[in-house]
Amino acid sequence: MSSQSRGSQPAPLLLVINRFDDEFGEYHRFVPDGTHRLAYLTTPDGLPPLDLDGAVETIVVDDLGYDTLLAAARLVADKHGPLAGIVGLSEFDLLTAAQLRQALAVPGWSTDHVLRFRDKAVMKEWIQRAGVRAPRFLELTPDSTALTITEQLGLPLILKPRDGAASRGVVLARTQRELTAALAGIGPEEGYEAEEFVEGAIHHVDGIRRGGRFHFVTVSEYVNTCLEYTEGTPLGSVLLDPGPLREKLTAFTAECLDALELRDGPFHLEVIVTATGVPVFLEVGLRPGGAGVPFLHRDLFGIDLFEEAFRTSIGLPPRSTEDELPTGAGGWLVFPEPRPWPQRVVERNSLVDVVPEVYAEALPAPGHLFDGEGGYDHAGGRFLFRGTDQAAVRRALLEAIARYRLEVEVPTSVDR
Numbered sequence: 001m002s003s004q005s006r007g008s009q010p011a012p013l014l015l016v017i018n019r020f021d022d023e024f025g026e027y028h029r030f031v032p033d034g035t036h037r038l039a040y041l042t043t044p045d046g047l048p049p050l051d052l053d054g055a056v057e058t059i060v061v062d063d064l065g066y067d068t069l070l071a072a073a074r075l076v077a078d079k080h081g082p083l084a085g086i087v088g089l090s091e092f093d094l095l096t097a098a099q100l101r102q103a104l105a106v107p108g109w110s111t112d113h114v115l116r117f118r119d120k121a122v123m124k125e126w127i128q129r130a131g132v133r134a135p136r137f138l139e140l141t142p143d144s145t146a147l148t149i150t151e152q153l154g155l156p157l158i159l160k161p162r163d164g165a166a167s168r169g170v171v172l173a174r175t176q177r178e179l180t181a182a183l184a185g186i187g188p189e190e191g192y193e194a195e196e197f198v199e200g201a202i203h204h205v206d207g208i209r210r211g212g213r214f215h216f217v218t219v220s221e222y223v224n225t226c227l228e229y230t231e232g233t234p235l236g237s238v239l240l241d242p243g244p245l246r247e248k249l250t251a252f253t254a255e256c257l258d259a260l261e262l263r264d265g266p267f268h269l270e271v272i273v274t275a276t277g278v279p280v281f282l283e284v285g286l287r288p289g290g291a292g293v294p295f296l297h298r299d300l301f302g303i304d305l306f307e308e309a310f311r312t313s314i315g316l317p318p319r320s321t322e323d324e325l326p327t328g329a330g331g332w333l334v335f336p337e338p339r340p341w342p343q344r345v346v347e348r349n350s351l352v353d354v355v356p357e358v359y360a361e362a363l364p365a366p367g368h369l370f371d372g373e374g375g376y377d378h379a380g381g382r383f384l385f386r387g388t389d390q391a392a393v394r395r396a397l398l399e400a401i402a403r404y405r406l407e408v409e410v411p412t413s414v415d416r
Contacts, residue, residue, distance in 0.1 A: 011037045012084035014314060015076055015100075017064055017093045018042040018050065022377070024089070024294070025049030030310040036084070039076045041069050056080050066096045073100050085314035089306060091165040091287055094118055108313065109265075109286075116260045117286035120162050121193045123260065127281050130259030132252075134281040137195035140186070146179040149194050155179070156197040163191060166290065166375055167226040172197065200274040202226075202282065204237060205253045205267070206289045206297065208308045212263040214324045216303055217253065219246045220331070221390075223397050229336050235291065235376075236333035236397045239300075241390040242325070245273070250325065252279040260284070266309035268293070291376040292332020295360070296384055300328040328386075331393045333400055335380035337370040343408040344369050351383055354403060357396035360384040369411065380406050 014036050018025050027038060028051035039057040040050055043064060052058055057080060059072045077083050083106045088097030098114040100106070115122050120137075127134045136153055138144070139162070149157070156174040159182050164170065169192075173179035186192050202225055207217035220237040229235035240246040253269050268289035270282040288294050288305035297303050303320045311318060337343070345368045351358045362382040364370075370380070383400055387393035 010081055011035060013037045013039065013056065013076075013081055015039050015041065015073055015083050015086045015106075017069065017086070017088035017090075017097055017100075018046040019064060019090050019093065021045045021048055023049060024306045026051070027087070027310065028054055030304075030307045031316070037080070039080060041072050041076075064093055064096060066099050069096060069100060070103060073104060077104060087310055087313050089287060089309055089313070091118075091285055094286055095163075107315070113261070114286060117262075117284060118163050119191075120160055120164075120195075120283055122162075123284060124195075124281070126261075127256060127259050130255070132255050132259055132281055133278065135195040135198050137193050140183075140192040140194060144183070144194075146176050146183060149179065150176060153194060153196045158195050158197055159183075159186070160193055160195065161191065162193050165285070167230045170227050170230070172227060198272045198274065198280050198282075200272040200280065203240075203249055203271050203273060204289060204293075205249060205269045205271065206293055206305065208266055208303075208305070208312065208318065208320075209257060209262055210264055210312070210318060210322075212258070214250070214254070215308070215318055216301070216320065216323050216326070217250055218297065218301075218326060219249045219253075223331075223333070223394065229334075232336055232339055234333060234335045234401050236331055236401075237292075238331040238385075238390055238393045238397065239296075239329060241329070242327060246325070248277075249273070249279060252281075256281050256284060262286070264315075265312045266305060291334045292382060292384055296330050296332050299360070299384065300330045300386070301326045329389050329393050330387065331385045331397055333383045333385070333397050334376055335382075335404060335406065337372060337374045337378075337380055338406060338408050339372075340410075341372040342369055342411055344411045346407040346409050348381060348406045349404065351400050351404060355383075355385075355396050355400050357385040357387045357393060358383050358400060359386050364406075370408070 016027050026049050037056045041059050057076050061068050086097045086100050086106050094114050095118050098111040101108045116126050121139045124134045159171040161169040171182040173182050202222045205219050208215040219240045223236040224233050266288050269284040272280040288309050294305045345364045345366050348363050385393050385396050
């Protein structure tokens with residue numbers, strides 16, 4: 001059956017907002033057998049993974065902002081027929097996709113729903129209203145001062161962009177002086193919040209919800225933190241073994257998702273476990289986790305989190321079988337781009353066959369230029385681990401941190 005028609009009727013038309021330059025942009029894999037037509041709005045960097053021959057339309061744009069995309073989305077709808085769905089899987093495209101749905105009367109997640117997962121103040125309001133433990137917080141205003149903030153939250157505390165991701169722009173202020181300096185660097189137009197600093201081990205919970213219950217879920221503990229990664233420290237995580245902690249955090253995640261009214265969709269939730277074992281909500285995304293999360297889940301459990309996220313976002317049934325609490329020992333590790341930027345790769349060493357638990361790696365090529373924009377995807381090195389249990393994988397991650405060597409040099413002015 002052709003993707004252009006199903007009998008005498010054209011197949012439903014999906015509009016995809018794409019910024020991925022890797023396999024996560026292979027959307028044609030997510031709707032096989034010609035069940036849907038696909039049209040793309042993409043940046044130039046996002047072209048390589050797209051099925052251009054199979055698309056009804058591909059429009060390349062300079063940016064993926066709402067104002068840029070609205071006219072292009074109207075063009076696609078007018079030219080090829082009404083849109084059955086609009087998909088934006090990236091953290092940075094979720095709200096834009098919802099705004100386009102609203103403007104074009106397309107079914108799917110509303111802007112109000114998406115804001116619960118994009119605006120950190122809104123999400124904590126929903127969480128706390130349901131009686132779930134979360135950090136105390138304040139929305140910053142032009143009148144906010146270090147004194148007024150600490151009077152309500154104390155020290156230390158965290159400053160975060162309300163719509164940020166990957167700890168970009170996050171500041172840990174331990175003293176009044178650090179807080180004053182951080183506030184001075186925030187423009188009045190930037191939406192920020194302050195929240196109390198909760199001490200404890202940070203975990204992430206990843207999966208897919210269907211019909212208000214878990215279709216698939218795993219729990220992992222971070223090795224180092226996302227904030228430390230932005231400061232130059234390697235970041236990793238290890239899947240938890242079956243046991244009371246995994247069960248407790250799975251149940252806590254269900255409470256959080258119920259509070260946010262997420263019945264169907266992907267999630268990447270972060271939770272702090274205090275020294276006394278109390279789980280505290282940190283934040284949640286309406287998307288699969290980044291860094292090594294999707295690769296590890298595909299390799300260990302055979303689930304494509306991006307495919308399932310795509311399908312839930314437009315109301316299609318899952319393609320994977322239900323596996324609420326899968327068993328498997330593994331983890332991932334990513335090294336940040338070396339500083340100061342720019343830096344050029346001279347040499348790096350493989351860890352495959354050096355650390356036995358490392359089964360895959362993605363290394364920057366010699367000559368690659370680090371410019372501070374690589375994030376988790378184009379990093380200083382990424383490694384995936386399999387092991388016998390949680391403790392063995394954690395030891396392997398620490399060994400990998402000790403053994404990996406990335407040699408770089410500052411490029412000359414001619415090289416830039």
